[in-house]
Amino acid sequence: MWDFETEPEYQEQLDWVDAFVRTEVEPLDLVLGDPYDKADEQARRLVRPLQQQVRDRGLWAAHLEPELGGQGYGQVRLALLNELLGRSRWAPSVFGCQAPDSGNAEILARFGTPEQRHRYLQPLLDGEISSCYSMTEPLAGADPTLFTTRAVRDGDSWVIDGEKWFSSNARHAAFLIVMVVTNPEVDPHHGMSMFIVPSGAPGLEIIRDAGIGTESPEHSSHAYLRYTGVRVPADHLLGEEGAAFAIAQTRLGGGRIHHGMRTIAQMRRAFDLMLERAVSRRTRTGRLADMQSTQDKIAESWLDIEQFRLLLLRTAWLIDRHQDYRAVRKDIAAVKVAMPRVYHDVVQRSMHLHGALGISNEMPFSAMMVDAQVMAIADGPTEVHRQTLARQLVRDVAPGEPLFGSGHLPTRAAAARAHLAARLERDVAAL
Ligand SMILES: Cc1cc2nc3c(=O)[nH]c(=O)nc-3n(C[C@H](O)[C@H](O)[C@H](O)COP(=O)(O)OP(=O)(O)OC[C@H]3O[C@@H](n4cnc5c(N)ncnc54)[C@H](O)[C@@H]3O)c2cc1C
Structure with missing residues (x-):
């Protein structure tokens, strides 16, 4: 069954979202600052009532499964929703599904301990705080096996040293999820781990914020970070040790x-x-x-x-x-x-x-x-x-016949004649 139609009930939701984003949310893009700045009182005053309307419609944090605090709509319905939200810079925040918080919420929900979920996931899902994902390094981006930022176990803590680059929204984040080497002796795919680092941790420093294109310094939000002896409690390891990849x-x-x-x-x-x-x-x-x-x-x-x-x-x-x-x-x-x-x-x-x-x-x-x-x-x-x-x-493609391959017309014609030989002979005899 191939069906390109949306269920009528969900289509009704999408129609509401379309009108709501155009009339109520898009104007925010033209008057408000950074959606990740939760300290912006004017933004909170304007955005809170809109977020409540989204909650009342059952559309808040639609990317997460119900047991993780979301709506469990699945990716197809999420796609139909996101292709409307993508019109506006503010819409993902109004609907509780803005990156990188959405991805951070997903891994906290899946891999976090009950304590981590209570302390970091819940306020993130409630839209009370912003978060940062700190993985790329100045000397290694596309190939994470080259990361060098290191965490060393010291009693009940881990101590992190190194530099990260393009850690978006670090300046407004309440916490960062950082990917670091914990065991340089093994294959990097099993030697790196994720940690939750509360912002303001001693030794964590924003060297500067880079912008993209012609963004002005005050709008630049991609942090060049230095971790110098940043100490996090052992219970801030996210998931298993070595499971970062x-x-x-x-x-x-x-x-x-x-x-x-x-x-x-x-x-x-x-x-x-x-x-x-x-x-x-x-x-x-x-x-x-x-x-x-x-x-x-x-x-x-x-x-x-x-x-x-x-x-x-x-x-x-x-x-x-x-x-x-x-x-x-x-x-x-x-x-x-x-x-x-x-x-x-x-x-x-x-x-x-x-x-x-x-x-x-x-x-x-x-x-x-x-x-x-x-x-x-x-x-x-x-x-x-x-x-x-x-x-x-x-x-999963098997190699072809080594000389001319499977597309060679004379070879295919010979095979076709052999396959049809008996029937071809019968047809000739019947003439
Ligand atoms: C707007 C923005 C936001 C970002 N936010 C975050 C964030 O929040 N957290 C975070 O951790 N990171 C973030 N990043 C970083 C992003 O994930 C990296 O930029 C990306 O992984 C590429 O790494 P790099 O910039 O070091 O490029 P490099 O790895 O240096 O690659 C540069 C170029 O080299 C070539 N190249 C590299 N590898 C190969 C290959 N295997 N084969 C062929 N060519 C290759 C390609 O042309 C590539 O474009 C963000 C980036 C941008 C632009």
Whole structure:
């Protein structure tokens, strides 16, 4: 059974979300600051009542299973929700599913002790605090086996030393989840562990915050961190000692596809602006929409978005089916590779069609172009995911006949004649 329809009850929820985000949440993007700054009183006053409405509709923290404090909607329904929330910078926070808190909540829920869940997960789920995921290092990003930040056991504590880079939102986080080497003697896949580090821990220092694109220093939020003798109690180890890779995979598998879901909203936004421009702007010969070069842009963009969305929804469906990100690695990698390319291409066409206005800082396209590049780097660069995809695709393929392979037409014709010989002879005899 192939069915592209949404259940009527859930569609009703989505219709409510669509209207709510457009009328109540998108305006926040234009007047409020950083959604991760929980100390911003004005933001709290405006956002709290909206969050309550989301809770009342049963849409809060929709990415988590019910036993973990969420709604248990599964990835397909989450995709349909996220492609609406992705329109707005503030919407994920209003709906309790903003990255990186969503991924941190997921691993705290899955691997945390009852005490860790009480102290860190609950306030995170309640939207009371922000968190940070501190994995990338200045000298190693795409290849985590090269990480050197180290934790050494000392009595009832672990002592962390090293540097991390691009730890987003560290400045507003109440705690950080940091991935460090705990046993350099074994294979890195079993020698690294995750720790929860409360912010403000002595020895934890933000060297500076980097921004992306042309972000001003006050909007820059990706921390270069130094850990100097940062001491955390032994009960702040998250999951098993040596299990950091497995935990990271759980987190990043979900994170990558959730980014894809939200990015669809931005692609559509750029596309809608392209359509509006095409039917509004005129030259001597008529509307831009009536020119073949514009029609090419519109048709290609629609196809790109629809193909990407189908790939993503199918991947979401596979995750729901297997309940295991590892079983869907190939498909998640494919989404990760396609996402920045489609995003970039659609935005570039729309930006170009808007002329000088499109390139100006009075339109969202420049930020979207940078965002497309972010999608090609964050959670692993495109090349790495392309390799994963290709490796998975060839993994179970048997080698062909060594001389000419299975596509060689003369060989295939000979095999076909042999297969049909008896019937061909009967047909000739009957003539
Ligand atoms: C906006 C943003 C937010 C981020 N937030 C966080 C965060 O909160 N926490 C966190 O820990 N990290 C975060 N990151 C870091 C991100 O995960 C890393 O940037 C990413 O893993 C790549 O690492 P790198 O930057 O060190 O690039 P590198 O590993 O140096 O790679 C640079 C380039 O080298 C090439 N390359 C690398 N490896 C290969 C390969 N195997 N094959 C072919 N080519 C290759 C690619 O062209 C790649 O783009 C964030 C990044 C961005 C942009």
